[in-house]
Amino acid sequence: MTQPIIRRLPPETVNRIAAGEVVERPASVVKELAENALDAGAKRIDITAEGGGLVRLLIEDDGKGMSPEELELCIERHATSKLPIAEDGQDDLLNISTMGFRGEALPSIGSIARLSITTQAKGAGDAWAILVEGGKTKGIAPAAPLGRGGTRIEVRDLFYATPARLKFLKSERSENLGIADVVKRMAMSRPDVGFFLTLDGRKRLSVAAERGEGSEARIARMSAILGSDFGENALEVDQERDGVRIFGFASLPTYSRGSSMHQYLFVNGRPVRDKLLGGAVRGAYQDFLARDRHPVVALNVELPTDLVDVNVHPAKAEVRFRDAGLVRGLIVGSLRHALAAAGHRASTTVAGYALGRVRPEGYQPPQAPPGGYQSHTASLAGWGAPRPPSEPIQDRVFDPGMSARVEPNPSDYGAGMGEDVPAGFEAAQPASPPPDWPLGVARAQLHETYVVAQTGDGIVIVDQHAAHERLVYERMKKMIAETGVQRQRLLVPEIVNLDEAEARRLLERTEELEELGLVIEAFGQGAIAVRETPALLKKLDVQGLIRDLADDLAEYDQALSLKEKLEDVVGTMACHGSVRSGRRLNGEEMNALLREMEATPHSGQCNHGRPTYVELKLSDIERLFGRR
Ligand SMILES: Nc1ncnc2c1ncn2[C@@H]1O[C@H](COP(=O)(O)OP(=O)(O)OP(=O)(O)O)[C@@H](O)[C@H]1O
Ligand SMILES: [Mg+2]
Numbered sequence: 001m002t003q004p005i006i007r008r009l010p011p012e013t014v015n016r017i018a019a020g021e022v023v024e025r026p027a028s029v030v031k032e033l034a035e036n037a038l039d040a041g042a043k044r045i046d047i048t049a050e051g052g053g054l055v056r057l058l059i060e061d062d063g064k065g066m067s068p069e070e071l072e073l074c075i076e077r078h079a080t081s082k083l084p085i086a087e088d089g090q091d092d093l094l095n096i097s098t099m100g101f102r103g104e105a106l107p108s109i110g111s112i113a114r115l116s117i118t119t120q121a122k123g124a125g126d127a128w129a130i131l132v133e134g135g136k137t138k139g140i141a142p143a144a145p146l147g148r149g150g151t152r153i154e155v156r157d158l159f160y161a162t163p164a165r166l167k168f169l170k171s172e173r174s175e176n177l178g179i180a181d182v183v184k185r186m187a188m189s190r191p192d193v194g195f196f197l198t199l200d201g202r203k204r205l206s207v208a209a210e211r212g213e214g215s216e217a218r219i220a221r222m223s224a225i226l227g228s229d230f231g232e233n234a235l236e237v238d239q240e241r242d243g244v245r246i247f248g249f250a251s252l253p254t255y256s257r258g259s260s261m262h263q264y265l266f267v268n269g270r271p272v273r274d275k276l277l278g279g280a281v282r283g284a285y286q287d288f289l290a291r292d293r294h295p296v297v298a299l300n301v302e303l304p305t306d307l308v309d310v311n312v313h314p315a316k317a318e319v320r321f322r323d324a325g326l327v328r329g330l331i332v333g334s335l336r337h338a339l340a341a342a343g344h345r346a347s348t349t350v351a352g353y354a355l356g357r358v359r360p361e362g363y364q365p366p367q368a369p370p371g372g373y374q375s376h377t378a379s380l381a382g383w384g385a386p387r388p389p390s391e392p393i394q395d396r397v398f399d400p401g402m403s404a405r406v407e408p409n410p411s412d413y414g415a416g417m418g419e420d421v422p423a424g425f426e427a428a429q430p431a432s433p434p435p436d437w438p439l440g441v442a443r444a445q446l447h448e449t450y451v452v453a454q455t456g457d458g459i460v461i462v463d464q465h466a467a468h469e470r471l472v473y474e475r476m477k478k479m480i481a482e483t484g485v486q487r488q489r490l491l492v493p494e495i496v497n498l499d500e501a502e503a504r505r506l507l508e509r510t511e512e513l514e515e516l517g518l519v520i521e522a523f524g525q526g527a528i529a530v531r532e533t534p535a536l537l538k539k540l541d542v543q544g545l546i547r548d549l550a551d552d553l554a555e556y557d558q559a560l561s562l563k564e565k566l567e568d569v570v571g572t573m574a575c576h577g578s579v580r581s582g583r584r585l586n587g588e589e590m591n592a593l594l595r596e597m598e599a600t601p602h603s604g605q606c607n608h609g610r611p612t613y614v615e616l617k618l619s620d621i622e623r624l625f626g627r628r
Contacts, residue, residue, distance in 0.1 A: 012135035015077060015111035016162060021314035022108045025169060026053025026158055027178035028315055029109055033153050034186055034195075035099035036106075037061030039082060040151065043209055044194040047183060051200070052175030054166075057155040065121040065149040068128045072140055074117070075132050077107045094306045099270060101311070111135035112165070114156040122149030134161035177501045180204055184225050185271035188264055188298055191221035215247070222249060222298050226262070230255070230296060235341075237299065239334035244307070244327060246334045248299035250281075253288035253339070256295050258551030258572070264298040267308060267319050274318055277301070280328045284335035292568075297335075301327060432456065439598055439613070442590035448583060451590045458617040460594075464585065467597055467612040472574040474600045475536060476517075480570075485517035487532040493523075494542040500526045502550035509553065512562040516569060520546075537573060545576035 009017075023029055030047060037045045040063025048058040066074060073079045080103030086092035093101075109115050110132030120127035129143035146152065159165040169175060176199045183205055187195040191210040198204060207224045210217035215236060223231035233255035238247040248266075265277045277299070285295050309320040321327045433440045433455055439462070440455035451462040479485050498506075503526050506513070510520060517534030530542050552572055562569050585593070597612070 011077065012111055015107045015135055018077070018104050018314075019108035019112045019162070020165075022104055023112065023158075024315065025178055026057065026175050027182045029053065029057055029113075029155055029158060030059065030179050031182045031186070031315070032100070032105035032109065033057075033059040033155075034183065037063050037151065038186070038190060038193065039098045039100055040064050042150070042193060044196070046196045046198075047179075048198045049176065049179050049200070052169070052172035053179055054158050054169070054172075054175070055156070057158070058152070060150065060152045062148060062150040065124070065146075065151055066119040066128075067121045067124070068140060070121075071117065071119055071128050071130050075106045075110050075115070075130065075137060076103075078103045079107075093311055094309070096310055097268070097305055099316070102314075104314075107132075107135075109155060109158075110137075112161045113158040114160070116154045116156075117151065118143045118146065118153075119151040120146045120149055124149070173501075173504070176200070176204075182271075185264055185266075188222055188225055189266045189269045189271055189300070191217040219249060226296065226298070234296075235338040237334045237338045239330060239337065241330055242326060244301065244303040244330055246299060246301055246330050249297065250299065250335055250338060251296040253285060253293075253295065256289055256293040258292065258294070258548045259555050260294040261551070261554060262296040263294065266298075266300045267310075268302055268305065269300070270310065270316065270319070272317060272319055276321070276324055276328055277331065280331035281335065283328075284332045284339070288339065299331065301331075303327070437594070437598065439594040442587060442594060445585050445590060451585065451593060453590075453594055455615065457619075458615055458621070460613050460615045462593065462597070462613040464583070464593065467593060469571075469574045470612055471593075471596055471600055472536065473570050476534065476570045476574065479536075480516070485515070486535040487517045487519060488535040489532050490530065490542075493529040493531045495523055496528050496530060496543050496546040498526055498528060498547065498550055502526075502547075502554070503528050505553040506546065506550055509562060513549075516562065516573070518573070534573065537576070541576040545573060548572050548576070 022032065026049065030049070030053065034045055034047065037059060040061060042061035042063035044062050046058075046060040048056070050056040070081070080101060082096070082098040082101045082103075084092045084095055086095070106115070106117075111134065114134075115132045116129060118127055118129040125145065127143040127145045128140055130140045131138035159169075170178075179199065180197060183195055183197045187193075187205065187207055194207060194209040196203075196206045205225070207221060210220050212220060215238070219231055219234070219236075222234075230249075230251065233252050234249040235252060236247075237250055239245070260278060260282075263278065263281060265272055265274060265281075267274070267277075281295065281297055281299070289295065303321075307322045309322070310316055312318055312320045433453075435456070438455065440453035440460050442451055442453045444452045445464075446452055449464060451464055453460045453462065476485060503522070506520060506528055507522055513520060517532070517537075518530070519532035520528050520530050523529035528546060530546060533540050533542065549569070549572055552568060556568075
């Protein structure tokens, strides 16, 4: 080798290297080009993709367009119209108010694809076109007028010049989904602009520019994209401190999803995926949601451009705040404020905080690893382990139809809804609990949610929903191991409308779901028909279940079988098929619940890791009242 060891790389190579960072997949091209359109003041952006964006991408805008001189420059590396010049004559990298500023996107794309740009400056009568193929410019030429100011950019054969890159791409479908996600996020941040996306000839998104102003326009746009039930379940957030403003929408804790995919965050209108922001959202909802639930949020952070550095990531997906603590604190504060202001709408979990204050010492918070604790006081430790029940508890099923041996019986607490507690019930109960009833004798049901029982030396409060959920879960696990899950046919199949991706993920698992008692089939684009459900889940919220399962699947490793994720899957099912709070239980039902809890392993925690009951010793209660 006689070549010099150090050499200057030719511009095509330099551009391809840059393209490696800027253009990871077709969706990145869409992002760069649509951002250029926004920077050009477009009020309408039309995006067309074919073959996952690899065959052809077309982005048309009605922005200010370019003069022929600008057109020639725009495909040159590090040529940009967007970097302001500061007073000292230097380029001002700290004062960026546009989406782009690096002058890299177009040359990068031109170096790995066939790029053609047609543009007409606003007010000019003529249009011009330029072609770049694999980094080689084919000169500029007059083009047929576009009829108005604007720019039309076509990208064909993406990555043809860097075929190795093609190997890293996912299926056409996932690339299409990536494109749709990018457009969705942008459309959310700019309600004043119309976005129209067509994928392989099918309209995928079309939202006209919102007429209204401010938050009204924002919620209209978000509802258009996230579905109107988001609008109905969203709280408005708007707070400002020290020049930093947080505004947008956050869902009620009761409107949560199984993954954090549905969290949309924007910094000065720029969609970002930022750990700090994500962590702040989690922190704000911590007291309100189980660890595996995620709120849906769409939040904007607006702050002076010199307080945030957007030049830390080549694809501009991340940003750095000068005062990260301030931003984090503001997000947590504003979300908590909104949740508190929502009052009773924001579920009842606030009370959990207060309850935590009186929890006996030694209580471990739910953050303990699943299965890390079974009961909350030393005196009960140990009974959560499997042991033969003192009566044939397995026969006390929630659903009488599940076992032929059991006759329909109102004491099965999945049957017989809403009877009153029979008069004289108290008298029929043992005055003090037998020693083998560690959860005591049921004395009352409060707020149709909590069963209060008297134990030998204290009281137990059971969350009937959480407890029932856990029992269903344990029973399903046993059935799967022993006999398989029995199913029941729905009289009318239930149709659930989903994202195309969500539907696909579920359908890929059809056979496995069937083993778990759920029979589904495709029902047109993005919809699923549910035909059979597990027999032991009565009053099943099919819609909610299917949606949450779709979210769960998105998070699972594709190589894992659902059986390997059994705890999660069955947990999700049990959650949607359980006795919700708000159901009146009679005395026998309550005691049956307590006895089955005693006989079931791990029944001290629900599937989300929260306790299913708490026990207060008399000594704790006495301390509360200052008697000790
Ligand atoms: N759709 C468009 N309408 C009008 N001008 C455009 C359009 N797209 C690009 N330009 C012009 O071309 C220039 C180069 O665009 P390019 O995307 O390569 O760089 P940039 O947007 O300045 O920075 P970045 O690399 O960060 O995106 C822009 O600065 C802008 O002046
Ligand atoms: Mg750009």
